[in-house]
Amino acid sequence: MYHLLPFRFKRLSNKEILVNEVGDFLLAPTGTARLIVDRAIDNESELYKDLFSNFFISQTKVPYLIDNLAARYRTKKAFLNDFTALHIFVLTLRCNQNCQYCQASSRVCEKHEYDMTYETLEHSISLMFESPSPAITVEFQGGEPTLVPHLIKFAIEKVEELNSRHGKKITYVICTNLINLRNEMLDTCLKYNVLISTSLDGPKFIHDTNRGKEGSYDEVIRGIKKSRLALGNDRVSALMTTSELSLNYPKEIVDNYIENGFSNIFLRALNPYGNAKENDWKSYYERFTDFFEQSLNYIIELNKQGTFIVEDFTSIIVRKILTPFNVGFVDLQSPAGIINSVIVYNYDGFIYASDESRMLAEHGDFTFRLGKVTDTYREVFYGDEVQKITKVWANEALPGCSECAYQTYCGADPIRNYTQQGDMIGFRPTSYFCSKNMKIIDIIFEMLINRKEEVLPIFKKWIS
Amino acid sequence: MISFQRFDQNSFSFTIDPNIFSEKVITKSLYNYANEYMITWEKVGDIFSIVLRKKDGVINQDLLKYLSEKINQDLIDYKTREIIFAETKDIRNILLIKALSNNEDFENIDLLKDEA
Ligand code: SF4
Numbered sequence: 001m002y003h004l005l006p007f008r009f010k011r012l013s014n015k016e017i018l019v020n021e022v023g024d025f026l027l028a029p030t031g032t033a034r035l036i037v038d039r040a041i042d043n044e045s046e047l048y049k050d051l052f053s054n055f056f057i058s059q060t061k062v063p064y065l066i067d068n069l070a071a072r073y074r075t076k077k078a079f080l081n082d083f084t085a086l087h088i089f090v091l092t093l094r095c096n097q098n099c100q101y102c103q104a105s106s107r108v109c110e111k112h113e114y115d116m117t118y119e120t121l122e123h124s125i126s127l128m129f130e131s132p133s134p135a136i137t138v139e140f141q142g143g144e145p146t147l148v149p150h151l152i153k154f155a156i157e158k159v160e161e162l163n164s165r166h167g168k169k170i171t172y173v174i175c176t177n178l179i180n181l182r183n184e185m186l187d188t189c190l191k192y193n194v195l196i197s198t199s200l201d202g203p204k205f206i207h208d209t210n211r212g213k214e215g216s217y218d219e220v221i222r223g224i225k226k227s228r229l230a231l232g233n234d235r236v237s238a239l240m241t242t243s244e245l246s247l248n249y250p251k252e253i254v255d256n257y258i259e260n261g262f263s264n265i266f267l268r269a270l271n272p273y274g275n276a277k278e279n280d281w282k283s284y285y286e287r288f289t290d291f292f293e294q295s296l297n298y299i300i301e302l303n304k305q306g307t308f309i310v311e312d313f314t315s316i317i318v319r320k321i322l323t324p325f326n327v328g329f330v331d332l333q334s335p336a337g338i339i340n341s342v343i344v345y346n347y348d349g350f351i352y353a354s355d356e357s358r359m360l361a362e363h364g365d366f367t368f369r370l371g372k373v374t375d376t377y378r379e380v381f382y383g384d385e386v387q388k389i390t391k392v393w394a395n396e397a398l399p400g401c402s403e404c405a406y407q408t409y410c411g412a413d414p415i416r417n418y419t420q421q422g423d424m425i426g427f428r429p430t431s432y433f434c435s436k437n438m439k440i441i442d443i444i445f446e447m448l449i450n451r452k453e454e455v456l457p458i459f460k461k462w463i464s
Numbered sequence: 465m466i467s468f469q470r471f472d473q474n475s476f477s478f479t480i481d482p483n484i485f486s487e488k489v490i491t492k493s494l495y496n497y498a499n500e501y502m503i504t505w506e507k508v509g510d511i512f513s514i515v516l517r518k519k520d521g522v523i524n525q526d527l528l529k530y531l532s533e534k535i536n537q538d539l540i541d542y543k544t545r546e547i548i549f550a551e552t553k554d555i556r557n558i559l560l561i562k563a564l565s566n567n568e569d570f571e572n573i574d575l576l577k578d579e580a
Binding site for chain 2: 003004005006007008009021033034037061062063066067069070071073074077399400403427428429430
């Protein structure tokens with residue numbers, strides 16, 4: 001007679017997926033969970049040995065190797081150890097593009113009242129240095145941050161100066177559309193090893209339509225080439241956002257990334273923020289998961305033919321499924337990535353739980369405003385607002401998620417719940433966050449069940 | 465197997481003995497239907513009587529058959545989950561304390577000593 005250890009299960013493709021508390025999975029015949037609970041697993045069987053060695057059952061009430069299991073759990077949650085590592089500085093709301101789905105609620109180029117002041121920037125940097133994290137990413141966002149190069153330069157120099165005392169490992173990222181990339185900016189990037197993160201939505205007709213500007217694609221491609229030349233290929237990355245138009249062109253978008261010299265692509269859905277609020281989100285998300293599946297199948301086909309190209313979201317999920325490591329991706333964390341991993345200093349001196357929550361504020365909703373840059377670290381990071389969020393930021397304790405087999409691969413997103421459904425707990429049956437993640441993890445597991453020989457070597461290459 | 469009875473063209477009902485499926489199991493099983501169906505629930509004597517009314521459209525024979533099979537399966541699955549949860553609650557707590565506590569004292573407690 002054996003004892004049970006915590007695990008969850010779901011049915012898919014005529015199999016049962018069993019997932020234990022640290023994310024290890026077993027694929028078993030349908031009905032296995034019930035047999036386990038009924039103590040009907042033959043202790044001479046292979047299944048019994050698998051269940052035992054993978055911490056689904058134990059011969060003693062407390063498994064002999066509980067410390068190993070606890071260490072595995074600690075590793076999975078290691079992102080909590082150091083607290084906030086990603087510090088986003090929204091230096092200006094001004095932008096030189098007119099993106100259809102703008103999630104940053106940008107303002108026209110001339111309005112300088114939407115720029116951060118030096119004083120606000122200094123306060124923000126001082127707060128940032130109070131974070132216990134030994135490694136910090138300083139990310140400059142907008143609007144378009146290269147419209148305020150003097151602020152980027154000032155911030156970096158200030159961080160360098162203060163860091164001579166703190167000794168943290170600092171990484172700089174500029175999120176830019178590359179339209180306004182001057183040589184002086186590139187010099188700063190080169191000097192301080194700054195990473196460039198840009199947006200590329202695929203072929204010219206898609207990119208230009210999404211940006212609302214003819215010629216935008218050509219300028220981005222020119223900017224990518226210029227920055228690669230100055231900084232090196234590995235210092236320039238791109239993100240795509242899947243607009244309504246993009247949904248019809250999965251292959252063309254992947255091909256465009258390859259043509260432009262990228263070996264990875266992140267198939268990102270629109271978030272229900274910003275000017276895109278009027279979309280019919282339900283139909284969008286249904287179409288997005290179809291788009292995702294078609295693109296992923298195409299990417300796997302390309303890999304089989306010898307072209308190395310990684311789909312980043314799949315790679316994150318696969319790493320969570322196949323490895324014991326902590327995967328630092330803020331959108332799929334529990335407790336949530338907000339505050340624990342990311343914080344946003346807005347141009348106006350207020351601090352937000354995430355990029356999305358300051359976008360909510362741009363639409364008049366200040367629910368996730370945590371304080372001001374002049375507040376103390378304690379007031380901001382342990383204040384009342386944060387306390388409210390902490391009650392609902394673990395999917396282990398959310399309705400629907402608490403019993404979901406994908407809990408360890410997924411995350412909690414109180415802000416998304418609030419934006420879409422009006423409360424931070426959310427309602428899983430109509431949650432787009434849930435339906436998208438559930439469907440994508442289903443797609444990946446279906447591949448692992450039905451096409452293991454074909455996809456596993458590719459997935460392993462992606463995560464090695 | 466719970467048997468379903470059609471109420472009218474967009475609703476059906478069924479009864480459940482809480483000795484077989486607890487209130488918690490029933491609630492969790494029906495959670496995923498709460499978007500498309502209005503769920504009403506009352507206790508008649510010792511038995512739960514539950515009605516699901518489709519918010520939009522009718523329930524044809526195929527849909528009723530599908531729902532009947534699905535809800536029955538969900539009840540069994542959530543009952544299985546309830547048993548797993550009840551039997552593993554303590555070990556999960558021990559695991560979390562050991563994993564997340566900074567106090568090394570927890571790591572050295574011999575949790576197996578009672579079983580020797
Ligand atoms: S959001 Fe959905 S997929 Fe993710 S853990 Fe919760 S129920 Fe599962």
